Amino acid sequence: MDIKEEAMKMHAEWAGKLEVKSRVSVRDSHDLSVAYTPGVAQPCLEIQKHPELSYTLTRRWNTVAVITDGTAILGLGDIGPEAGMPVMEGKCVLFKEFADIDAVPICLKTKDVDELVRTIYLLSGSFGGINLEDISAPRCFEVERRLKELCEIPVFHDDQHGTAIIVGAALMNSLKVVGKKIGEVRCVINGAGSAGIAIAKHLMRLGVKNILLCDRFGIICEGMENLNPAHEAMSHVTNPEHLRGTLADALSGADVFIGVSAPGVLKPEMIKSMAAKPIVFPMANPVPEIMPEEALKAGAAVVGTGRSDFPNQINNVLAFPGIFRGALDVRASDINDEMKTAASYAIAGIITEKELSAESILPKAFDKRIVPAVAKAVADAAVSSGVARIK
Numbered sequence: 001m002d003i004k005e006e007a008m009k010m011h012a013e014w015a016g017k018l019e020v021k022s023r024v025s026v027r028d029s030h031d032l033s034v035a036y037t038p039g040v041a042q043p044c045l046e047i048q049k050h051p052e053l054s055y056t057l058t059r060r061w062n063t064v065a066v067i068t069d070g071t072a073i074l075g076l077g078d079i080g081p082e083a084g085m086p087v088m089e090g091k092c093v094l095f096k097e098f099a100d101i102d103a104v105p106i107c108l109k110t111k112d113v114d115e116l117v118r119t120i121y122l123l124s125g126s127f128g129g130i131n132l133e134d135i136s137a138p139r140c141f142e143v144e145r146r147l148k149e150l151c152e153i154p155v156f157h158d159d160q161h162g163t164a165i166i167v168g169a170a171l172m173n174s175l176k177v178v179g180k181k182i183g184e185v186r187c188v189i190n191g192a193g194s195a196g197i198a199i200a201k202h203l204m205r206l207g208v209k210n211i212l213l214c215d216r217f218g219i220i221c222e223g224m225e226n227l228n229p230a231h232e233a234m235s236h237v238t239n240p241e242h243l244r245g246t247l248a249d250a251l252s253g254a255d256v257f258i259g260v261s262a263p264g265v266l267k268p269e270m271i272k273s274m275a276a277k278p279i280v281f282p283m284a285n286p287v288p289e290i291m292p293e294e295a296l297k298a299g300a301a302v303v304g305t306g307r308s309d310f311p312n313q314i315n316n317v318l319a320f321p322g323i324f325r326g327a328l329d330v331r332a333s334d335i336n337d338e339m340k341t342a343a344s345y346a347i348a349g350i351i352t353e354k355e356l357s358a359e360s361i362l363p364k365a366f367d368k369r370i371v372p373a374v375a376k377a378v379a380d381a382a383v384s385s386g387v388a389r390i391k
Helices: 003-014 029-035 041-049 051-057 081-099 113-126 139-150 158-178 194-206 229-235 247-251 268-272 292-297 320-329 337-350 370-385
Strands: 063-068 102-107 129-132 155-157 186-190 210-215 256-259 279-282
Touching: 041 051, 063 081, 063 113, 081 102, 081 320, 081 370, 113 139, 129 139, 129 158, 129 320, 139 155, 139 158, 139 194, 155 158, 155 320, 158 194, 158 256, 158 279, 158 320, 158 337, 186 194, 186 247, 194 210, 194 229, 194 337, 210 229, 210 247, 247 268, 268 292, 279 292, 320 337, 320 370, 337 370
Parallel strands: 063 102, 063 129, 129 155, 186 210, 186 256, 256 279
Antiparallel strands: none
């Protein structure tokens, strides 16, 4: 039985990966009166007077909504909200298993940005944070931006920022392996959707100065016609040499390849044209832009993919549980750039000098050091940047 067959069998047996379990016992009329009516009226009235008490008198303090519209589910695309539910349930399981956060899957039957924003905002009072998931670009940018303006709780699009945070950590440690400085390398990112753009912005915050973004039309360059608004904005802060051409042109002499695109687009000869000791992150799933063994044979010094069956898995599960744990612990109103940067440094810092090698640039998903380290770094950054409401 392969993994797909096993997944089908187990999903049928599970009949859902989540259930609601009570934290209180209701065994008699007194218990009922305390947990429900008439006793429950008192905390309701207190929260009415002081809404912040919803964090201490309810489970809101530890509850996150995992929300999708079903338009960009895994690598499957726009398969609809119902079809996205297994993924959202799975994400909620990871929140609980890795960071003891209660998470609720919500799949919305609309692709309209205004409806998405309004609906999620109206739900936000029930949660301590919002994790946006698998919403297609470029709508995801506006949805997140508007919700961050409206909501008083953290709103985090994991496909963008979780991916960027892990790539940042992987790059920092890879550069140690190959002996290069972050401010001196040229990075090529193939795939200029939500993840690619977020990666570019985050790497610039970490100190990368020369980034080329590529999509299926080639290198994104300032002055190109028919760029969408997101690509237009990125054209002004990337590609400082104003290079034009194909992915192959972009990679000539480059130090780093980061792929969030499509299977097989990175050819061995492209890696051979890169600078000495190239770093290659082909992260398309389930089939990467180039298979790791091919990349290594072509001269790659460090290779990381999104897959668990190869070394150096670049996986969001290293980031989002700890990030939300830290944000919830200090009741942050936002997950800002300072917190994202702190998360990258925390993840990279878990790998000791003794552990660091070309095949060990990131901790494994089940490394117990990850969530505490990331949560503390994120919480500290929230406090120092002024978005924490408790310490």
